[in-house]
Amino acid sequence: MLSVLRSIVQEVNAAPNLGEALELIVKRVHESMDTEVCSIYLLDPETNHYILMATQGLNPESIGKVKLGHSEGLVGLVGVREEPLNLHNAPAHPRYRYFPETGEEKYKSFLGVPIIHHRKVLGVLVVQQQATRLFDESEEAFLVTISAQLAAVIAHGEATGIISGLNFTGQKARDICFKGVAGASGVAIGKCVVKFPHADLKAVPEKPCTDIEAEMALFDAAVAAVRQDIKEVGERLSTQLRPEEQALFDVYLGMLDDNALSGEVKNFIREGNWAQGSLKVVVQEYVRHFEAINDAYLRERAVDIKDLGQRVLAYLQKQHIDEQREYPENTILVSEELTPSMLGEAPREKLVGLVSVQGSGNSHVAILARAMGLPCVMGVIDMPINKLDDRDIIIDGYNGEIYSHPSPELLSYYNSIVEEEQQISKGLEELRDLPCVTKDGHHMTLWVNTGLMTDVVRSLNHGAEGVGLYRTEVPFMINDRFPSEQEQRDCYREQLEAFAPSMVTMRTLDVGGDKALSYFPISEENPFLGWRGIRVTLDHPEIFLVQVRAMLKASEGLDNLRIMLPMISNISEIEEALHLIYRVYHEVREEGANVRMPPVGVMIEVPSAIFQVKEIAERVDFISVGSNDLTQYMLAVDRNNPRVASLYHSFHPSVLQALYKIACDAHAVGKQASICGELAGDPGGAILLTAMGYDVLSMNAVNLPKVKSVLRSISLRWAEDLLRRLLIMDSPQVIKSTLEFALKEVGFEHLTRPVRQN
The missing domain is CATH 3.20.20.60 (Phosphoenolpyruvate-binding domains)
Incomplete structure (x- = not known):
């Protein structure tokens, strides 16, 4: 069963679009489980209805036409309950909903499992048979496993289709939103420039080429360079290898012939695709075929194909880098995983925003984005970045959202925010030479x-x-x-x-x-x-x-x-x-x-140090809290992992209690307490840290005027009263919302933008 599962997942992963992926799923599950019907219903988020999108066994003309409300019928029940439903006589169930156009009236047994991705129900996978019986445990377990394995594929397929402007039902889509994690606040409107890792075929974006002959020449040069590399390696090892082992190099060279891999890549280029994208498509198709072969030796040849593809890609990318990429005026840099070196390659004066599929709001790239004053969204796991190159998008760094195909209304809304931010920034410049003193005189x-x-x-x-x-x-x-x-x-x-x-x-x-x-x-x-x-x-x-x-x-x-x-x-x-x-x-x-x-101090970043602050402070001259790592270790949350990013809370009650204890214990032995994590640069966080008694707040330069503006507008007594209220709360969400409300009360609602109502 494991080999069948692997085979299905590999085939579906290689499907060129969502429609073909769904057809493959129902066909292969239908064959593997030997059922009479296998169907997939996807939940349309716009209408909140389940739509029959693929079936093997029901009337194919009902595809796209059969629709059920969010909680309607057995399919809706599976989605609402978010767990499998196994019935021996489905028509007898009170929630059964009959659709004559499907021809399903003869099928009695029903097994439906939800397709869930990141806590979101995407649809329901259903198998049916005429016999009145319960599907056994192994069948149910297999369907649940298939659903879990393919949920990410379906989510990615939906996102890949929608980025072209159409939802999975084929309707025109606009204001398409991809949810991520807020990395750096602010709004950016610009054009995507996708950066991808060196020699990583999976990350290569899809885009057309304007000069087919030039692209063909680039590919030929890359293949020639790889052929030369292989020949040199073969010659160098010729005295150490047997003839049959030496023949492997000839096999490699043969794969690069025009009547093999190279020829197919050129066909794609002639159709108007750039060389790197064409290479990716062909290599992935070869790999899929080899990995589906039962013979272990032949299946391992998929590794050889990947190796060849990466070698050719490396030369293509070198040529591409040598050509010097043009950056548009409002560049939004996008990558699977942004790195500082990628930021360094883009002209700073043209850079307006950053997007990274990997990472969270406290990744080092997000911290760097805040230091540079660039809006940034991290952890946009399901966004198909290979389709984004040269597209216009909007980054909402407050709510961690990215919009493509924006409507005039949405564009106008975010343009007004950009203009407002520019005005606020000019106003903050006047504070540069003023001291940071609260209304009641606390510096x-x-x-x-x-x-x-x-x-x-x-x-x-x-x-x-x-x-x-x-x-x-x-x-x-x-x-x-x-x-x-x-x-x-x-x-x-x-x-x-x-x-x-x-x-x-x-x-x-x-x-x-x-x-x-x-x-x-x-x-x-x-x-x-x-x-x-x-x-x-x-x-x-x-x-x-x-x-x-x-x-x-x-x-x-x-x-x-x-x-x-x-x-x-x-x-x-x-x-x-x-x-x-x-x-x-x-x-x-x-x-x-x-x-x-010089004075020597210690960073408090791990839980064990919290309970020894007095002993530590007696041996050094100052204490400084690294709140990013301290929060990560206290909550056991990898701050670079977008899957658990929602669990990372700087305002978690335990974190606030720990920060308060550290400041008190450092002062108890007469030592300075400072903090240099991102919390210090958050206006709300700065208020609480001031109330806790921290002597120094250290932050990214971009955030300093905002923090100074807020602290100059409040009194220490007001901050201490607020802290006392928050320290008895047990929910980070409630603490954050209470803090944001307090900021609004003192006239800083622009620092806590509400979630936009769609």
């Missing part, structure tokens, strides 16, 4: 998080009083090797000089988790609970000592350096790190450098 220090030199100008222009987090891993990530002491020193000196005499807090190297170095790979099954942060640098003191030495030498004559240790989970790590820092300090002094011992 709150506002610092910034930086990583690139481009952050410096933006930070100073927005009135930053210092740096609460300088991400030192940035110079490590843009190199193809560990940077030397001098290279690090130069980089750190730029940051320290730019903000002098204000303090700059430099976090020691924090790699691992979702921050990887290409030249120092860390491969782990669970990287967020693995070798990262201080754990890496203490295991490699040669990296830690060089970095601290560079920091100290860079601070000479400025004395505005603070050093911060990330991912501390126990006291021994602090003591070991401090021992190394003091050792370097004395060595640098002995070498003649006139430097002071």
Whole structure:
């Protein structure tokens, strides 16, 4: 049964469109279960009706015509209950609904299972037979498994069809909405530029070509390059291989002949498709055929086809990069998984928004988007990005939504928001040189998080009083090797000089988790609970000592350096790190450098540290909370996983209680408490953190004027009263909505945009 299931899933995955996928499902399930009827009913979200979309056994003329209300008939009952319904005599059931045009009156037994994707019922899969009997447990289990396996395929098929402007019933669609996760607030209206990973056939977008001959020449050049590579490898290994093994290279070369794979790709190009998309279609079809073969040896040849396809694609992509992609004026960058390097390739002056299929609102790309002031939507799992290239879309970074085929009314609505945001931004610029003081005289220090030199100008222009987090891993990530002491020193000196005499807090190297170095790979099954942060640098003191030495030498004559240790989970790590820092300090002094011992602090990011804040604070000079990771670890939610993104709540009662405890415990031993997570840059979050007693809030420069504006408009007493009300609540949703209502009361409703009513 497992092989049958795998075969069905592979065939359906390879279907070119939703219609053919549905036909394949009913046909193959009909054959596999040896039933007399197999049908699929899909739920039309616009009419809230189930529509018969495919059948094997019922009258084919009823397809698209038979419709049931949301809770009507047995199909509606399955959808409402969201569980299988197995009946030996369906017509006798009180919810049975008879449609004469289907010819189903003779079928007595009924088994229906819901098709559910991300908690949303997409439709119902039904099998029927004439005999009056219950389907047995194995049959029911098989149908449930098929439904679960194919739900994502159907969801993707619906989305792929609708992006072309038609819903699955063939009706014209507009204001098509794809739900994701809010990554960075704001609205962007622009044209998609899809970026896809190197040599990844699955990610190649579909688009036409304007010059068929040029595209054909590109493909021929790529094939010739791959053929040459294969010949060279074959010649190099010729003395080590037997003749029958050497013949495999000839097989590879044969696959690239014009009468094989290459010829079929060229046929697609002649039809007006670009070379990369044509290669993808042909290779996927070859792979599907090979994977469906029962013979294990022949089935493994699918791997060879994939390898060849990726090799050709790599050369095509190199040629494409060499041609230099044109970016439109209002570019919205879209990718399966956006990376900082992709952002760097697009001209900043043309970039207006970002969309990533993978990741969540607290992924590092989302954090970078907020730092750049770019609206961003993450975790749009079901969006068919290979169909989006060059399409006009709207990004709603407040509600985590993306719209294609916008109506004039929708376009007008979002244009008004863009204009309003521009006016608000101009008004906030006036606050740059004003202090952040509440109405009743409480001063709150506002610092910034930086990583690139481009952050410096933006930070100073927005009135930053210092740096609460300088991400030192940035110079490590843009190199193809560990940077030397001098290279690090130069980089750190730029940051320290730019903000002098204000303090700059430099976090020691924090790699691992979702921050990887290409030249120092860390491969782990669970990287967020693995070798990262201080754990890496203490295991490699040669990296830690060089970095601290560079920091100290860079601070000479400025004395505005603070050093911060990330991912501390126990006291021994602090003591070991401090021992190394003091050792370097004395060595640098002995070498003649006139430097002071900088304040050393610790990041509170893991639950174990929450309950040792007093003990930790007694050993260091300051405490700084990394609220992003702290929230992730407290709630056991991977903040890069869109499937659980809805469970990540910065305003979760446990998180707020922990943050309050940290501030109180740090102050109990007379140490400064600061916070450098994204919560500090949220206006509502800043109010609560101020009320908790935090001394410093550090955030992305773009958010600083908003936070300053809000804090200058409230009193500390009002914030403390609000905090007391929220700390006794037990729901993050209620806490957030109460906080948003409070912001509206003081005139900041534009910072908490309501969900748009469609």
